[in-house]
Amino acid sequence: MDNTLARANGRPVTRWRPRVALASVVVGLSVAATTLAVASGAAAGTTLGASAAEKGRYFGAAVAANKLSDATYVGILNREFNSVTPENEMKIDATEPQQGQFTFANADRIVNHARANGMQVRGHTLAWHSQQPGWMQNMSGSALRQAMLNHVTQVATYYRGKIHSWDVVNEAFADGGSGARRDSNLQRTGNDWIEAAFRAARAADPGAKLCYNDYNTDDWSHAKTQAVYAMVRDFKQRGVPIDCVGLQSHFNAASPVPGNYQTTLQGFADLGVDVQITELDIEGSGQPQADNYGRVVRACLAVARCTGITVWGIRDTDSWRASGTPLLFDGNGNKKPAYSATLDALNSGGTTPPPTTAPPSTPPPTTPPPSGGCAATVSLNSWNGGFVATVRVTAGSTAIDGWAVAVTLPGGATVTNTWNARGSGISGAVTFRNVEYNGRLSAGTTTEFGFQGTGVGPTGTPTCTPS
Numbered sequence: 001m002d003n004t005l006a007r008a009n010g011r012p013v014t015r016w017r018p019r020v021a022l023a024s025v026v027v028g029l030s031v032a033a034t035t036l037a038v039a040s041g042a043a044a045g046t047t048l049g050a051s052a053a054e055k056g057r058y059f060g061a062a063v064a065a066n067k068l069s070d071a072t073y074v075g076i077l078n079r080e081f082n083s084v085t086p087e088n089e090m091k092i093d094a095t096e097p098q099q100g101q102f103t104f105a106n107a108d109r110i111v112n113h114a115r116a117n118g119m120q121v122r123g124h125t126l127a128w129h130s131q132q133p134g135w136m137q138n139m140s141g142s143a144l145r146q147a148m149l150n151h152v153t154q155v156a157t158y159y160r161g162k163i164h165s166w167d168v169v170n171e172a173f174a175d176g177g178s179g180a181r182r183d184s185n186l187q188r189t190g191n192d193w194i195e196a197a198f199r200a201a202r203a204a205d206p207g208a209k210l211c212y213n214d215y216n217t218d219d220w221s222h223a224k225t226q227a228v229y230a231m232v233r234d235f236k237q238r239g240v241p242i243d244c245v246g247l248q249s250h251f252n253a254a255s256p257v258p259g260n261y262q263t264t265l266q267g268f269a270d271l272g273v274d275v276q277i278t279e280l281d282i283e284g285s286g287q288p289q290a291d292n293y294g295r296v297v298r299a300c301l302a303v304a305r306c307t308g309i310t311v312w313g314i315r316d317t318d319s320w321r322a323s324g325t326p327l328l329f330d331g332n333g334n335k336k337p338a339y340s341a342t343l344d345a346l347n348s349g350g351t352t353p354p355p356t357t358a359p360p361s362t363p364p365p366t367t368p369p370p371s372g373g374c375a376a377t378v379s380l381n382s383w384n385g386g387f388v389a390t391v392r393v394t395a396g397s398t399a400i401d402g403w404a405v406a407v408t409l410p411g412g413a414t415v416t417n418t419w420n421a422r423g424s425g426i427s428g429a430v431t432f433r434n435v436e437y438n439g440r441l442s443a444g445t446t447t448e449f450g451f452q453g454t455g456v457g458p459t460g461t462p463t464c465t466p467s
């Protein structure tokens with residue numbers, strides 16, 4: 001788990017992304033903390049979070065800010081869980097109720113509670129057809145595309161360094177057998193809206209894992225599952241930044257845990273992304289419900305890159321579908337058979353630890369940018385015949401209103417795709433200029449843009465000029 005250190009009780013402590021000067025200190029701490037976690041074990045396996053942490057995973061819950069004053073609720077949350085997802089507080093209608101006016105108070109209550117208690121945070125969700133504020137519902141075309149990208153950039157920037165994983169895009173595929181994208185105002189801005197959102201999120205918070213999240217994608221044989229799979233495969237092939245797939249996993253009699261659930265988890269993982277079970281709930285009661293929870297947990301533990309499970313609420317009465325009693329605690333906060341089955345599965349399940357690959361990040365400039373100026377660094381992800389370049393632009397000791405970054409491409413190299421900037425030319429000397437939403441940088445702050453190309457990527461340090 002990137003951005004985290006295991007604590008002796010098995011609860012990861014979300015850390016700010018290390019800055020250069022701190023990097024070696026943080027590595028040293030990390031080794032010490034890992035040793036502690038191994039040496040301990042007294043509390044091993046007695047709570048969902050501690051038991052999941054022993055398997056290198058997290059166990060989270062969806063949390064509502066207005067329940068953080070409920071002592072029973074908070075007691076269970078703090079005892080059992082080491083990850084939280086704001087249930088509604090980070091959605092677009094909550095964070096940007098009026099265009100350009102951002103409100104983070106309720107989301108902050110959850111994030112602050114999580115950080116104070118050593119829990120990591122899943123961000124949910126940056127771009128979605130649903131729960132859009134009125135102003136966004138009424139938009140279309142390039143104005144909507146721009147507003148969506150600005151929303152992604154602003155929210156991910158505000159929480160930069162505090163989010164373990166973002167649901168960048170939620171529920172963008174249609175139900176049924178078509179395998180098509182869901183029609184929505186966002187989809188009508190162009191089929192590339194999803195990759196544009198992912199690129200903006202990466203630029204805003206390079207340390208967060210970026211997930212595509214959906215429901216009814218649990219059965220490997222379903223057209224919707226295969227359509228999401230094809231999109232993720234395409235993103236990986238083209239270098240679109242994606243790190244994880246979220247399977248919401250809302251189950252009931254009409255939509256039971258599929259027999260091929262583990263196959264689905266493994267199928268996505270084999271694309272080179274993490275898999276997270278993001279909104280688990282299973283309607284039912286007693287042993288049948290308990291058995292289903294056990295199956296889901298065992299499937300995750302059997303897949304190395306299934307890195308964590310989040311249940312969509314704490315007590316049955318907290319659930320969005322309370323009448324189906326789909327959660328692990330009853331309305332009084334007592335553990336249900338489903339809880340015991342989940343804990344047993346965590347304690348006895350497979351031992352495949354997830355890999356600890358961190359998402360790529362770009363080093364900050366080694367020499368400080370000049371006063372009134374800017375500096376740029378480039379990091380390359382290259383392969384035989386192509387590359388993705390991520391460029392970090394940093395303002396000097398005064399704010400700038402725009403920037404231009406000049407790079408030189410070796411002979412034969414061609415830019416095929418650019419995000420969060422506009423390039424002039426595609427070969428030789430190429431200048432990239434800011435777009436509308438990332439030109440203004442206050443003193444010392446950074447933004448990122450990127451481009452993909454064929455051939456060999458740029459060498460040498462790019463030059464940055466304020467504009």
Ligand code: 9MR
Pocket residue numbers: 087088130131215248279320
């Ligand atoms: O649990 C959420 C509920 O409180 C909201 O009223 C509802 C509104 O859309 O969203 C619920 O959470 C959904 C999640 O954001 C996305 N996947 C489906 C979840 C259950 O509807």
